[in-house]
Amino acid sequence: MNNLFHSTLGKKYIMALTGAGLFGFVVMHMLGNLQVFLGQEAINRYAHFLQSSKELLWSARIGLLVMVGLHVWSAVKLSAENKAARPVGYLNNPTPAAASYASRTMLMSGLIIAAFIVYHLLHFTVKVEAVNLVGLDFGKLHEQDLTGRLRADVYRMIILGFKVPVVSVFYMIAVGLLCLHLSHGISAMFQSLGLRNKAWWPVLQQSAKGAALVLFLGYIAVPVAVLLGLLKE
Amino acid sequence: MEKGMNLTLIVWRQKDAKSKGSFATYAARAVNPDMSFLEMLDVVNDDLIQRGEEPIAFDSDCREGICGSCSCVINGVPHGGQKATTACQLHMRMFKDGDTITIEPWRASAFPIVKDLVVDRSAFDRIIQAGGFVSVRTGGAPDGNAILVPKEDCDLAMDAAQCIGCGACVAACKNASAMLFVSAKVSHLGLLPQGQPERDRRVLNMVAQMDAEGFGSCTVTGSCEAVCPKEITLDNISRMNGDYAVAMVKGK
Incomplete structure (x- = not known):
């Protein structure tokens, strides 16, 4: 147990396991988002379904928060140790042999994504009016479901939110960085957990890149559709 | 005199573990392309000794790629970047006449520098x-x-x-x-x-x-x-x- 939190390998397991959990969330979240293409009724019903059980909602939220916390904690701790292990670099800072761009920038891409998540939560979850740049309180967007009960109008919130080009571009950049992060992270976590071998490694590496690309396309589809006017109020 | 390659070497020089090191530039003249990298350093060192200067300290032992002694980062790549090759098995024909080559020790806080290119492993x-x-x-x-x-x-x-x-x-x-x-x-x-x-x-x-x-x-x-x-x-x-x-x- 001591080894899990104090050894370099233990911290890598924490990083990999929480990364795997967060990857699962990112996949589910994308599938949820894409329901916007099924129309107002579908996405609003789905959003209401997620919000309806406070017990499950907060279990999921606390679980995600713990995973993010451990993922960031291990990253910061390991990065500091890595920096201390190589205090002096080489002349003219040559690129380390064979190291991909994604693998060299994991900390940076991760920190930018973390900053984006804070904004994203304020934007669409906490619904802070000041950050949506629309001049409208998203918390007041409601509609009636088929039985006449009032529920949050997530469909209109998405469209109004992404109609602001600056917000959409920031979103797409953040998602791009997330997928860069995942293009390395998904395969590296297998290595960190000792689940790599000669036969599967090339498949894992290609699958990681493929999954990252699919996620990128799935996520940017929503703001792109809104900006192109394919999704209307 | 046999014609060879003329190279410029930028080498990390550090007197001992405690002193602050710096890069020094040396000219390697008439280098035989069939020499190994370490033999080239031997020739440069002969020249330095004859001029009364301190030769460049570097680790070497078997010089046939099996002992693991040699430890130079050559142009930013440990052992010089030739696939599956130690620095002692790297030959000067891999370089071109007129090249500038940087030579540095392994850099890691766990491998403190003993002198010049020699680190404590x-x-x-x-x-x-x-x-x-x-x-x-x-x-x-x-x-x-x-x-x-x-x-x-x-x-x-x-x-x-x-x-x-x-x-x-x-x-x-x-x-x-x-x-x-x-x-x-x-x-x-x-x-x-x-x-x-x-x-x-x-x-x-x-x-x-x-x-x-x-x-x-x-x-x-x-x-x-x-x-x-x-x-x-x-x-x-x-x-x-x-x-x-x-x-x-x-x-x-």
């Missing part, structure tokens, strides 16, 4: 002492075929055993991680029946020593594998990660 010795061995009964020579070893395991163990402990993996890694070295030693013994009794203890102790020496962690960039003169693969690191997890879960 005793951290590796301490990692081996922590568990890179098997305790066997000595006595009468056992029958060579008494313990069966599957051919696949034998091959993998022998691949891992090729590691000469030069430290190029540490020098190449952006985190100065020793994972490739440690995992080669853990794999080499852990794959064989003789290594089983101490398998859990070995990986825990060697990793603990690796961490204590101040090496970084693995971020799976693959730099170590790319520069390794013995082509040790990242598969070994994965095997060690798995072994460590098993030992940890067992509560050893």
Whole structure:
């Protein structure tokens, strides 16, 4: 147990396991988002379904928060140790042999994504009016479901939110960085957990890149559709 | 006089562990393309000695690529970047007339500089002492075929055993991680029946020593594998990660 939190390998397991959990969330979240293409009724019903059980909602939220916390904690701790292990670099800072761009920038891409998540939560979850740049309180967007009960109008919130080009571009950049992060992270976590071998490694590496690309396309589809006017109020 | 290559060398010079080093520029004239990299340094040193200057200190021993002594970062790449080649086996024909070559020591806080290009790699010795061995009964020579070893395991163990402990993996890694070295030693013994009794203890102790020496962690960039003169693969690191997890879960 001591080894899990104090050894370099233990911290890598924490990083990999929480990364795997967060990857699962990112996949589910994308599938949820894409329901916007099924129309107002579908996405609003789905959003209401997620919000309806406070017990499950907060279990999921606390679980995600713990995973993010451990993922960031291990990253910061390991990065500091890595920096201390190589205090002096080489002349003219040559690129380390064979190291991909994604693998060299994991900390940076991760920190930018973390900053984006804070904004994203304020934007669409906490619904802070000041950050949506629309001049409208998203918390007041409601509609009636088929039985006449009032529920949050997530469909209109998405469209109004992404109609602001600056917000959409920031979103797409953040998602791009997330997928860069995942293009390395998904395969590296297998290595960190000792689940790599000669036969599967090339498949894992290609699958990681493929999954990252699919996620990128799935996520940017929503703001792109809104900006192109394919999704209307 | 035989015509050769004229090169400019930018070399890290550092008097001792305590002094602050700096780069110095030297001209290497009429270099024979058939020389090894270290022979070229010998010639440059002869010249420096004749001029009454301090020769460039560098490590070397067997000069046939099997002892793991040579340790220069050449143009930013440990051992110079030729596939599966130590610096002593790198030949000057790999360079062009007029080239400028930078030569630096391994850079890692766990490998303090002794002088110029010579670093202290005793951290590796301490990692081996922590568990890179098997305790066997000595006595009468056992029958060579008494313990069966599957051919696949034998091959993998022998691949891992090729590691000469030069430290190029540490020098190449952006985190100065020793994972490739440690995992080669853990794999080499852990794959064989003789290594089983101490398998859990070995990986825990060697990793603990690796961490204590101040090496970084693995971020799976693959730099170590790319520069390794013995082509040790990242598969070994994965095997060690798995072994460590098993030992940890067992509560050893």
